[in-house]
Amino acid sequence: MCKLTEKKNAQQLTANISKLGVSGLLKVCTFNKIFNGLTGEWLGNPSLLILAKRYQILKRMDISKITSKFSLLILSSILIILSSCQKQDTTISSSLKLWYHQPAKASVADDANGWNDDPEWLRALPLGNGSLGAMVFGDVNKERIQLNEESMWSGSPEDNNNPEAHPAQDEIRKLLFKGKYKEATELTQKTQICKGKGSGLGNGANVPFGCFQTLGDLWIDFEKKSTYENYHRELDLEEAVARVSYIQAPIIFLKTINI
DSSP states (O other): OBOOOOHHHHHHHHHHHHHHOHHHHHHHSOHHHHHHHHHHTOTTSHHHHHHHHHHHHHHTSOGGGSOHHHHHHHHHHHHHHHHTBOOOOOOOOOOOEEEESSOOOTTSOOOSOTTSOOHHHHHSEEEEOSSEEEEEOOOSSEEEEEEEEEEEEOOOOOOOOOTTHHHHHHHHHHHHHTTOHHHHHHHHHHHSSOSTTTTOTTOGGGSTTOOEEEEEEEEEEOOOOSOOEEEEEEEETTTTEEEEEEEETTEEEEEEEEO
16 A cells, blocks of 8 residues: 655655756666566556556657656656555564563562562463463573462352341432432441451452462472573463573573463
8 A cells, every 4th residue: 555645745855856857866766777666566556557657658769859857757756656655564463472581580489468469470471271370480490380270269168148138228229219328338338248258358268268279389490500691581472382591501491381
């Protein structure tokens, strides 16, 4: 597709060509070179096809007999179109990756409080297939891959039904219709809740409600303590693969993890 440049740019280009002159322009960029480009890559553009046909006619003529005005008109049209056209990029990007130059520190313990974020755990690369999951830390000397499985849920049977919930609903509706929103909210918060400890304020593992649990941690000890360089890790979102590479002299390590 070709997109016309602004009128100002076209006028400036024409002015520059006029200053240079036809003879000077032919010395800088020959007729054949210009039109060979037209007949090769840009034949799909109707305007350029017309110009290419004109060129075929011009080739049969003696250039010296063509007036400067006619030559300037043809060359101006060609260069304006060429300068305002760009080839459409139809290449689909294949760089859907998250990449980092440092590992997540596997040696840092997780926070026992479920409400707190674990910075190093958040830096790990997630993998999964809907049933199994993993967090790949990509550490160098001792790798940690935290595993998860969909059936790993803690908790136990518990009767959390609140007998006060249903009877209070009519009163809550009446308060709302009367515009007493504060009173309706207070009654809702008092009666429309379950008995027991609920989800444990985000720490369901410590109460009967339960929560997802890790299947376990896979630790890989490379028995090395030396420094490393050229570290790179990435999560390929198209292939669902985590890759880690680095140099720990004299060995080049490359780890690929997928589920």
